[in-house]
Amino acid sequence: MGADTVPFPRQMRSLRSFPQGIRNCYNVSIVNGTKYLIRASFLYENYDGLNILPAFDIYIGNSLWERVNFTDIHIEPSFELIHITSSNEVHMCLINIGNGVPIISSLEFRPLLNITYQTASRSLSLQSRFDFGSSDDKEYRYPIDVYDRIWSTINYYGQEPVKASATTGAVEENNYKVPSIVMKTASAIKDIRLNTKNSSQYYVFMHFSEVVELQPNQSRVFNITHNENFFYGPLIPSYLSTQTVSNKDPFDASNLHLFSFISTNNATLPPIINAFEIYYAKDIIELETNRGDVNAITKIKSTYGIKRDWQGDPCVPMEYPWSGLNCSNATAPRIIYLNLSASGLTGEISSYISNLTMLQTLDLSHNELTGELPDFLTNFPNLRVLILTRNKLTGSVPEVLLQRAEAKSLTLRLFPLLFILRAEHLKRSIQERLLKSKNQQVHYSEILVITDNLKTSIGEGGFGKVYLGVLSDKIQVAVKLLSASSRQGTKEFKAEAEILTIVHHRNLVSLIGYCDEAENKALIYEFMANGNLRKHLSDSSTTVLNWKQRLQIALDAAQGLEYLHNCCKPPILHRDMKTSNILLNEKMQAKISDFGLSRIFANENDTHLATRPAGTFGYVDPTIHLCGNFSKKSDVYSFGIVLFELITGKPVIIKSNTESEIHIVDWAKPSILEGNSQSIVDQRLQGCIEICSATKFMELALCCTLSTSAQRPQISDVVKQLIECQEMAQNRTTSHRPPINPNFSYTSIGSDSILSPR
Structure with a gap:
């Protein structure tokens, strides 16, 4: 902004903008214990040509001073604070709140007398300052006002300028x-x-001075009230001598403050006022980071040439510490978390880090650090996490760190090539514990060891990603890690862990161990080499499941569900049966997985479970939306959908060439009822399927998905029917159309034709 073209004071003819970082701060050296008038001024003037008014916060110490909101590009927001400092520095920060780039035009500190503007140890933020009776509209400030207060003329309604002598x-x-x-x-x-x-x-x-040389018969005497309560009086202004009136205790919060000036009975002249100031109380908390930590982090910054938003106090404001830092909540905050990952660090690990004695987490990963691990890393009494992966470090790991990692008091993440022998030792230790007794709790650092720092993702679901894990002797496991953005969450994690620790069946995926730390939660399962059933049924699958394999998979899954319904006391509802939750091991044995939505009945005799709807679209029992209750028949309905997918190879929601969608039951039912069931069999099975067993299989699927839950079979009946299907398939034939199964009949109810058991 040019000085020749902009009619603003010199302080307002330039600005500084802060497009980088959330916080940008000034450290201003002052005299400890001195009362200052602090003024921050801002003028946008469309300096960036965007014509977009920004908004941002300004902090003094750990306290929000004001939010800067511009109303016009030419209007200058200005904020004044009267404040007694408690140190030799004041930290003032501009905070980017996502509404434009913070700017500042001037920041001024003016020392005042400590005996003025007195309050009970609180700071004062200016609302208004008025000059009464002036005949022009001038503003007065320094050098006319030695403290550089800005006095503005006010033409207040009902006031009458007094003609001075x-x-x-x-x-x-x-x-x-x-x-x-x-x-x-x-x-x-x-x-x-x-x-x-x-x-x-x-x-x-309020500042008063008599400006009229009164005659003996003249008097000016008045009282002052605040919101109709007596405030001060009687007041007799002294001729050409300033008298200041203020409240010792603050006025209570109110939308309106009404000050009335009332002449006494013997007064001959009206009340007057010369100048008026009103401030609102502000509690400014001037925290300062521990001086030793400040010195240490400053030297670390200098050593590595770190270029971040590292200005001002490292921990203050506590809501906006330096990026990569977290601090303790103390009178003199301490640095407890330092993350310098991917910061381009070179050379050795700086010895200045040793002076951050309260560190709990240190992350120096993904840099170019060289040399050996320094012994001072063993001297942090509160260290809980140490991450040094992806560097060029050499040498051995201090034994104290290894012992703490073994004792689970330290999460230790090290560079894999350097510490591969150590990792193998940990894997053997973990394997011994997990295989000795199932459902063992493990530390997150051990999760990182067996997954090689989460190297290989083998799947992803609502819970989070699933990683391949390897114990010693190359025993593989699957590690399901709870994601922070998971559609499910801690509740489902705990539900699955609790259920899998009490159920054990050859057709249920086995839980080997789990991790349940504050922010790190994981489940360790037996590894299912052939993935989920849905993958094998999809058109993109390179392998085709034959009919006998499909029958066996259906029977395996039904027996797993039968165990949950009839062998567990009290029974368990799975509530999310679907082909993607049926996993296949290296022998193509099927096992039910994903118990995050499962629920246990309150007692053995209960038949229904009142709970919020759950499951996957297309698989959910439609009666739930009517009554709100889950039952065993709800799982049977979902299992019926699985049977339809097995025989047809189609997904639960089928898209036509016109992009319209139809549910698999609605698509398959007409063909079955018309006796044309062969038309819906998976094309990849044509000519390779035993027709009688296939027809019985489709009838069973239709019975499981009947719209009335009472008409559906129990899961134990489903198991029996599937065994019969297997027996039929032993003598394979595709040459004839089988008769209708004598155990079923077609019934017409209204316009809805269904297949129901006799």
Whole structure:
């Protein structure tokens, strides 16, 4: 902004913008224990050509001072604070809140007398400062005001400028040093009405001076009330001498502050006022990070040439510490978390880190650090996490760190090539524990060891990603890690862990172990080499399941579900049966997985479970939406959908060439009822399927998905029917159309034709 073209004070003719980082700070050296008037001013003037008014926060120490909101590109927001400092520095930060780039035009510190503007140890934020009675619209500030307060003329409704005596000279100052030119003018006034923030307490400072040389028969005496309560009086202004009136205790929060000036009975002249200031109380907390930590982190910054938003106090404001840092909540905050990963660090691990004695987490991963691990890494009493992966470090790991990792008091993540022998040792230790007794709890650091730092993802679901894990002797496991953005969450994690620790069946996926730390949760399962059933049924699958394999998979899954319904006491509902939750091991044996939505009946005799709807679209029993209750027949319905997918190879929701969608039951039912069941058999099975068993299989699928749950078979009946299907398939034939199964009949109910058991 050019000085020749912009009619603003010199302080406002330039600005500094902060497009980088969330926080940008100033450290201002001051005199400890001194009262200062602090003024921050901002002028946008469309300096960037975007014509978009920004908004941002300004902090003093750990306290929000104000939010800067511009109303016009030419209007200058300005904030004043009267504050006694408690150290030799003041930290002022501009915080980017996502509404544009923070800017500042000027930041001023003006020392005041400590005996002025007194409050009970609270700071004062200016709302208004007025000069009464002036005949022009000038603003007065430094050098006219030695403290550089800005006095603005006010033309208040009902005021009447007082004509000063011709001989009026300079006005005698008091400690507030209000300029003589301000005190030489006054207005006769009845009241001052101010609308204020109703959440704040207020202080006022009224300045009076008689500007008329009164005659013996003249008198000016008045009282002052605040919101109709007595405030001060009687007041007799002294001729050409400043007198200041203020409230010792703050006025309570209110939308309105009404000050009335009332003449006494013997007064001959009306009340007057020369100048008026009103402030709202502000509690400014000036925290400072522990000096030793400040020195250490400053030297670390210098050693590595770190270029981040590292200005001001490292931990303050505590809501916005330096990026990569977290601090303790203390009077003198301590640095407890330091993350310098991927920061381009070179050379050895700096010895200055050893001075951050309260560290709990240190992450130096993904840099170019060289040399050996320094012994001082063993001296942090509170260290819980140490991450050094992806560097060029050499040498051995200090034994103390290894022992702490073994004892689970330290999460230790090290560079895999350097510490491969150590990893193999840990794998053997983990394997011995897991295989000795199932459902063992493991530490997150051990999860990282067996998954090679989460190297290989083998799947992903609502819970999070699934990683391949390897124990010693090349025993593989699957590790399902809870994601922070998981559609499921901690509740489902705990439900699955609790259920799998009490159920054991050859057709249920086995839980080997689990990790349940604050932010790290994982489940360790037996590894299912052939993935989920849905993958094998999809058109993109390179392998085709034959009919006998499909029958065996259906029977395996049915027996697993039968165990949950009839062998567990009390019974368990799976509530999310689907082909993607049926896993296949290297022998193509099927096992039910994913128990995050499963629920246990309250007691053995219960038949229904009242709970919120759950499951996957297309598989959910439609009766749930009517009654809100889950039952064993709800799982049977979902299993019927699985049977349809097995025989047809189709997904639960089928898309036509016109992109319209149809549910698999609605697609298959007409063909079955018309006796044309062969038309819906998976094309990849044509000519390779035993027709009688296939027809019985489809009838069973249709029975499981009947719209009335009472008409559906129990899962134990489903198991029996599937065994019969297997027996039929032993003598394979595709040459004839089988008769209708004598155990079933077609019934027409209204317009809905169904297949129901006799």
